[in-house]
Amino acid sequence: MTIEAFVFDAYGTLYDVHSVSQLTEEEFPGRGDLITQIWRLKQLEYTWLRSQMQVYRDFWEVSEESLVYTLKAIGLSTDKVVVNRILDKYLHLDPYPDCLSALDALKGYPLAILSNGNQEILDKLVKNTGLDTRLQSVISVDKVKTFKPHPTAYELVEQTLGIKPENVMFVSSNSFDATAAKNFGFQVAWIERVTPEALAAEVASQEVVGPSTMFKLLRMQLENFGMEPDHRLTSLSDLASLIK
Amino acid sequence: MTIEAFVFDAYGTLYDVHSVSQLTEEEFPGRGDLITQIWRLKQLEYTWLRSQMQVYRDFWEVSEESLVYTLKAIGLSTDKVVVNRILDKYLHLDPYPDCLSALDALKGYPLAILSNGNQEILDKLVKNTGLDTRLQSVISVDKVKTFKPHPTAYELVEQTLGIKPENVMFVSSNSFDATAAKNFGFQVAWIERVTPEALAAEVASQEVVGPSTMFKLLRMQLENFGMEPDHRLTSLSDLASLIK
Numbered sequence: 486m487t488i489e490a491f492v493f494d495a496y497g498t499l500y501d502v503h504s505v506s507q508l509t510e511e512e513f514p515g516r517g518d519l520i521t522q523i524w525r526l527k528q529l530e531y532t533w534l535r536s537q538m539q540v541y542r543d544f545w546e547v548s549e550e551s552l553v554y555t556l557k558a559i560g561l562s563t564d565k566v567v568v569n570r571i572l573d574k575y576l577h578l579d580p581y582p583d584c585l586s587a588l589d590a591l592k593g594y595p596l597a598i599l600s601n602g603n604q605e606i607l608d609k610l611v612k613n614t615g616l617d618t619r620l621q622s623v624i625s626v627d628k629v630k631t632f633k634p635h636p637t638a639y640e641l642v643e644q645t646l647g648i649k650p651e652n653v654m655f656v657s658s659n660s661f662d663a664t665a666a667k668n669f670g671f672q673v674a675w676i677e678r679v680t681p682e683a684l685a686a687e688v689a690s691q692e693v694v695g696p697s698t699m700f701k702l703l704r705m706q707l708e709n710f711g712m713e714p715d716h717r718l719t720s721l722s723d724l725a726s727l728i729k
Numbered sequence: 730m731t732i733e734a735f736v737f738d739a740y741g742t743l744y745d746v747h748s749v750s751q752l753t754e755e756e757f758p759g760r761g762d763l764i765t766q767i768w769r770l771k772q773l774e775y776t777w778l779r780s781q782m783q784v785y786r787d788f789w790e791v792s793e794e795s796l797v798y799t800l801k802a803i804g805l806s807t808d809k810v811v812v813n814r815i816l817d818k819y820l821h822l823d824p825y826p827d828c829l830s831a832l833d834a835l836k837g838y839p840l841a842i843l844s845n846g847n848q849e850i851l852d853k854l855v856k857n858t859g860l861d862t863r864l865q866s867v868i869s870v871d872k873v874k875t876f877k878p879h880p881t882a883y884e885l886v887e888q889t890l891g892i893k894p895e896n897v898m899f900v901s902s903n904s905f906d907a908t909a910a911k912n913f914g915f916q917v918a919w920i921e922r923v924t925p926e927a928l929a930a931e932v933a934s935q936e937v938v939g940p941s942t943m944f945k946l947l948r949m950q951l952e953n954f955g956m957e958p959d960h961r962l963t964s965l966s967d968l969a970s971l972i973k
Contacts, residue, residue, distance in 0.1 A: 519938055523946055530905075530947075531954075538878045538909050540954070554953040558946045560929025634782045661774075665782050685804025693939045694763055702767055702802045703774075703805040707796040710775075710784070 486672055488728060489648045491591055493625075494633075494657035495600035495607065496578070497525075498676060499616070500596075504579035505571060508648065512567050520555055522696040523623075527551040529661075532601055532632035541630045543603040548572060575602075576609045579617070587721035589726065590621045597622040599642055599655075601632050622646060634665030642671075654727065664708045667715070675714035676721060679705045730916055732972060733892045735835055736868075737843035738877075738901035739851065740822070742920060743860070743965075748823035749815065759798075764799055766940040770947060771795040773905075776845055776876035785874045787847040790916050792816060819846075820853045821823075824860070830865045831965035835972065841866040843886055843899075845876050866890060878909030886915075898971065901922035908952040911959070920965060923949045 496502050503521050510517025528551040528557035535541055542550070548571055556563045588596060597620060600607055604625040611617045624645050625698065626638040642653055650670035655665045667673040679687075679701050687698055694702070707713075716727065740746050747765050754761025772795040779785055786794070793816055801808045832840060841864060844851055848869040855861045868889050870882040877883065886897055894914035901907045902920035911917040923931075923945050931942055938946070951957075960971065 519932075523943075526947055530774075530777075531952075532782055533774075533877060534905055534909070534952075535954075537777055537780055537876075538912055538954075539880060540912060550953045550955075554950065555946075557925065557953070558928065558950040559932055560925065632781075634778060636783060661778055665778070667783055668784060681804065684802065688763075688803055691937075693935075693937045695937045695939075696943060698921065699767075699940060699943050702799075703770055706798065706802040708775075708778070709781075709794045709801070710779075711794075 487652055488654045488672065489593070489652040490595040490597065490646055491654050491656060491724065492597045492599050492642050492646075492671075494655075494659055494662050495598050496609070496659075497614070498658045499584050499598070500578040500610070500614075501581055502578065505574045507572055508574050512571065513561055515581055516559060516561065519559060519696045520561075522700045523558065524552050526700065527554055529659075529704075536632050536635060543627050544601050544632075545572070545575075545603055545606055548575060576606060576639060577613050578610060580614050581721060583721045585615070585619075586618070587724055590722070590725040594728070595621045595646060595648070597624060597646060597693055599624045599626070599633075599639070601638075603627040633662055634668075636669055639666060639669040639671070656721070656722075656724065658705075660704060660706060660708045663714045664710050664712050668710070668712045673714035674711045674716040674718055674724060674727065675707070676716045677705075677707075677719055680719070681706065700726060731896055732838070733896040734839040734841065734890055735900060735968065736841045736843050736886050736915075737905055737947045738899075738906050739842050739846060739854070740903075742900060742902045743824055743828050744822040744854065744858075745825055746822065749818045752815055752818050756815065757805055760803060760805065762801060763940045764805075765862070766944045767802065768796050768799045770944065771798055773903075773948075775792075780876050780879060784894065787871050788845050788876075789816070789819075789850055790846055791820060809922045820850060821845070821857050821929050822854060824858050825965060828963045829859070829863075831968055832860070834966070834969040838972070839865045839890060839892070841868060841886070841890060843870070843877075843883070845870050845882075847871040877906055878912075880913055883910060883913040883915070898968075900965070900968065902949075904948060904950060904952045907958045908956050910955050912954070912956045917958035918960040918962055918968060918971065921949075921951075921961045921963055924963070925950065 506517045506521040509520040531547045531551045630635045655666040655671035656674045663675035750761045750765040753764040775791045775795045873881045899910040900918045901914035907919035
């Protein structure tokens, strides 16, 4: 099937959401990693729960709600200044090391983001990290007030780019997103950052399975919905092989 | 507000979902607890994701999918006989120690279950554990092919019992469920099995925060949606105090 455009998930795919851990570690020494792992798990939970409850809030608000939940649960201060300082990092997340070169290798194709983030924070993040010159569109689900994996969110791609789902290569490292995108009708490349073998070895090496491994166990393996992505790639750089 | 009926969540509220861990430990020595914690986290995730994707499967199927995911992720065998043996425990989960006496203390009120479980497995579980003689209704969301916290699921209570939401005391220890039920319009008693103080102390006592504590951090604290249950009780036995 022809590829007419590449559409990327943002958080966790182009941007490392755990790059916030340096900051959380500074604010809460010894708990930085625990905070970022639980926060990210709850942040996505909150998008799903709010969609289900039919009480939408945008991604920035959901991120704040889930961060405050996280700090409270661990028994830490939820001082507003500190919360805002951590949240602000979402405007300056680190792109994965292979992000810029991988996008450059796809030059000539329309490239876009489809993200749960609201437009304002996505635009700032993309600009702050130099991706604005490389992307044709930054599409936010906020326009339809529902989060991925609802089909309405994925429909925004055709509405914005005018390209049919079957001609879009959708790229995500979020397993639920890759699976749901396949179910929706996109071609899908899942960026598999942790192979089953590597994860099994990581689990076997630990006496007590810690938060970072729990995150990988919970969110970084292929979901078992009976829908398989077309491609399993270990790095964004491998996308270039799909257009050769 | 008058209470005309008590409606209970089943899994995690009346029944201890982690009572499956003895069996998972027998099948996979050293990994029993890790399996049950991840399985329960993914089981609920899968209900939310499938609802969002609009590809419904019943709770038994979702439970199997999430169990197989869990075993694969940890790097364990997904032999069908073993999977079925573990799944079968969902027909014989242990009621919490305070469950039967707490229900008996509410005698005279209509008592019901509203659960994500499908009718067949709920009916078996309730019968196997002697709750059938105590409950007026066992309501399954399967009738409307969507899971809690979707409002359509909660609407089944009035449709079945003929009692308005504001006159129902909805009881759940699942924080998302208690919060969403409040948002829907029920009176709500949240069974808070782990207080913030106890959890903070548990976290502080661990060098590496393990799976069981991660579960409590992720699912057993009050969700931060700006909706508070009417009552926070530490045990089902405390429900009797609401009718005095």
